[in-house]
Structures are given as structure tokens and as C-alpha cells.
Amino acid sequence: HLKHVAIAGATGAVGVEMLRCLEQRNFPVGQLTLLASARSAGKTVKFKGTDVTIKELKADSFEGVDIALFSAGGGISKEFIPHAVKAGAVVVDNSSAYRMDDSVPLVVPEINAEDVKKHKGIIANPNCTTAITLMALWPLHQAFGVKRLFASSYQAVSGTGAQAIEELERQTREWAKAERKWDDVRLPADQVKVYPHQIAFNALPHVDSFLDSGYTKEEMKMENEGRKIMHHPTLRASVTCVRVPVFRAHSVAVSAEFEKPVTVEAAYEVLRTAKGLDLVDDPTLKKYPLALDVAGKDNCAVGRLRLDCALDNGLAFWVAGDQLLKGAALNAVQIAECLV
Numbered sequence: 547h548l549k550h551v552a553i554a555g556a557t558g559a560v561g562v563e564m565l566r567c568l569e570q571r572n573f574p575v576g577q578l579t580l581l582a583s584a585r586s587a588g589k590t591v592k593f594k595g596t597d598v599t600i601k602e603l604k605a606d607s608f609e610g611v612d613i614a615l616f617s618a619g620g621g622i623s624k625e626f627i628p629h630a631v632k633a634g635a636v637v638v639d640n641s642s643a644y645r646m647d648d649s650v651p652l653v654v655p656e657i658n659a660e661d662v663k664k665h666k667g668i669i670a671n672p673n674c675t676t677a678i679t680l681m682a683l684w685p686l687h688q689a690f691g692v693k694r695l696f697a698s699s700y701q702a703v704s705g706t707g708a709q710a711i712e713e714l715e716r717q718t719r720e721w722a723k724a725e726r727k728w729d730d731v732r733l734p735a736d737q738v739k740v741y742p743h744q745i746a747f748n749a750l751p752h753v754d755s756f757l758d759s760g761y762t763k764e765e766m767k768m769e770n771e772g773r774k775i776m777h778h779p780t781l782r783a784s785v786t787c788v789r790v791p792v793f794r795a796h797s798v799a800v801s802a803e804f805e806k807p808v809t810v811e812a813a814y815e816v817l818r819t820a821k822g823l824d825l826v827d828d829p830t831l832k833k834y835p836l837a838l839d840v841a842g843k844d845n846c847a848v849g850r851l852r853l854d855c856a857l858d859n860g861l862a863f864w865v866a867g868d869q870l871l872k873g874a875a876l877n878a879v880q881i882a883e884c885l886v
């Protein structure tokens with residue numbers, strides 16, 4: 547039966563995609579409440595051909611709400627989710643606020659949908675880089691038992707939000723407008739607002755904040771969240787997260803070591819039938835996952851499979867996925883689908 551659904555952060559890059567996923571997947575929405583900052587209150591957006599007016603997010607915004615999707619940052623989640631739960635809503639939170647809370651399931655439906663029913667009012671959506679990587683790692687883990695992995699991510703600016711998308715657009719346009727050459731790409735400091743350094747034509751090894759260990763919070767999410775989602779408490783993951791001038795798809799280079807003997811052919815067997823994943827792997831035809839190809843798509847894509855030459859029993863591969871969809875909005879809506 548129909549649900550009263552709320553989206554907190556409805557005007558953000560992820561919130562907009564959440565609304566689109568609800569519509570495209572024909573989610574049983576009986577009533578829709580769109581919540582954002584005072585700045586956005588009063589604006590209208592279309593849902594199934596009807597104008598819906600955005601309201602200011604407040605403590606009492608959740609009366610009668612059955613399912614609340616949050617994507618407005620950890621601070622907003624911490625402040626307002628308790629009110630939503632108190633009002634009787636089940637919350638799917640895209641922020642990192644509750645992911646490692648023992649009473650909060652952390653879910654990628656293709657992997658651990660059964661954890662959804664253990665919720666005490668909140669279900670957490672994983673970090674985008676984790677979700678996208680696990681879409682390829684999970685089937686391989688089921689078949690061969692992953693011990694540890696080394697990964698480098700190439701993360702889209704959409705992961706930072708709408709302002710970062712705008713910053714990459716602006717910096718790229720600024721360079722092109724001036725008809726500058728390939729060896730003259732440094733922009734004036736006042737063009738660098740969102741990131742610590744220019745993102746256009748650059749690669750920033752700095753996503754989220756640094757820890758005393760020298761890793762960033764983003765880099766440790768792969769191990770911390772991977773252990774919880776896969777119910778694999780001894781998983782080890784050494785990751786370097788890099789922001790690159792790509793708009794909305796994350797790509798990850800992975801080297802994974804397994805318990806059981808692996809071959810590329812055996813890996814193909816499990817990847818070919820994995821849900822939510824496309825196997826795109828034929829270098830002779832220049833076929834491998836591309837950020838531009840997965841952008842806007844529900845499925846992630848895996849390719850460049852080969853026996854890892856530096857591990858005794860490992861596979862190297864490349865996985866890509868839309869950061870706003872499987873990395874955030876789609877996964878959150880798929881979790882909500884487990885609730886209806």
C-alpha cells in the first residue's frame with residue numbers, strides 16, 4: 547500500500563536523484579514531503595507530473611511520514627533524524643552519521659538486504675566508493691573469499707555536491723574561454739572555492755579529512771563499511787581516494803587477494819551473473835568500464851580483469867559506477883523498496 551515519503555535534502559545533487567529514482571521505479575508514494583533549507587522553501591519541483599512545493603526542514607516536518615530519505619550532510623542527519631524516528635518514520639540516511647552504529651544496518655541490497663529488517667528506525671546508506679567497489683567485490687568474495695584488497699579511487703566531483711559540480715564546470719569554462727593551451731592550465735586562486743586546490747585538469751589525493759594514520763576518513767570507509775556490509779570482520783583494505791575532474795561517476799582500481807585459487811575465467815563466471823553489475827571486459831575491442839558510459843546508469847560495470855602479478859592469489863580489476871545513483875540515491879531507494 548501507498549507510503550508517505552519524505553526527502554530531507556531534496557534540492558541537493560543526491561536528493562534530486564532520489565526523487566527521480568522514486569518516480570522512475572514507480573515507488574508506491576501516496577504522499578510526498580520535500581524538505582530543504584529555508585533558502586529553497588517555496589520552490590516547486592515536478593513529481594509524476596504534479597508540482598510539489600518544497601518546505602523548510604524542521605523538527606516537526608515528519609508527522610505522518612512512513613519513510614524518510616536523508617541526504618543533507620551528517621550534521622543535518624544528527625539533528626533531525628531523531629525527530630523523524632520519534633514521529634514514527636523509518637529513515638534511510640545517506641550521510642556517514644550512523645553507518646558504524648551497531649543498531650543501524652548498513653545495506654547494499656544486492657549483498658545484505660536481510661539486514662534491513664534488523665533496523666531500529668534508521669538504516670544507513672554506504673559511502674558511494676564502498677558501494678560501487680563492493681558491487682564487483684561481493685560476488686568474487688562469495689566464490690573465492692577475499693582476504694585483503696588494495697585500491698585507488700578516481701572520484702567524481704558529484705560526490706562533494708552541487709557546488710563542486712559547478713566549480714568544475716566554471717574552472718573548465720574559464721580555461722577554455724581564455725583559449726589557453728595544454729601547458730597553461732593553472733587558474734587564479736579566486737577560482738578555487740570548494741576544494742583545497744584547483745580540480746580542473748588536476749588529481750587531488752584528498753577526499754574527506756585526514757586521520758592521524760595518514761589515511762583519510764574516506765579511505766578507511768572501504769575497510770570499515772566493507773566489513774559490516776559483507777559480515778567479514780577480518781577484511782583489510784588499503785585505499786587511496788583521489789578526486790578527479792569527472793562529473794558523476796566514480797572509478798576504482800582494485801587488487802584483491804583471495805583464500806581460494808582464482809582464475810580470470812572463474813571470476814568471469816561469477817561476475818557475469820551478478821545482479822546490478824555489467825561485465826565490460828574486452829581490451830582487444832577497447833571495451834572496459836568508462837566513467838562516461840556508467841554515468842546515468844543503474845548498473846555498475848567491472849572490467850580489466852587479470853591475475854594480479856604482485857599477489858600470490860589475487861585479481862586486479864577496474865570497477866565504475868554512477869556516484870549519484872548506485873553510489874547514493876538508487877541504493878537508498880532500493881533500501882526503501884525493502885521496507886514496502
Ligand code: 2RA
Nearest residue numbers: 673674675701705706
Ligand atoms: C565523496 N564519497 O565522493 C564522498 C561522499 N559522497 O565525496
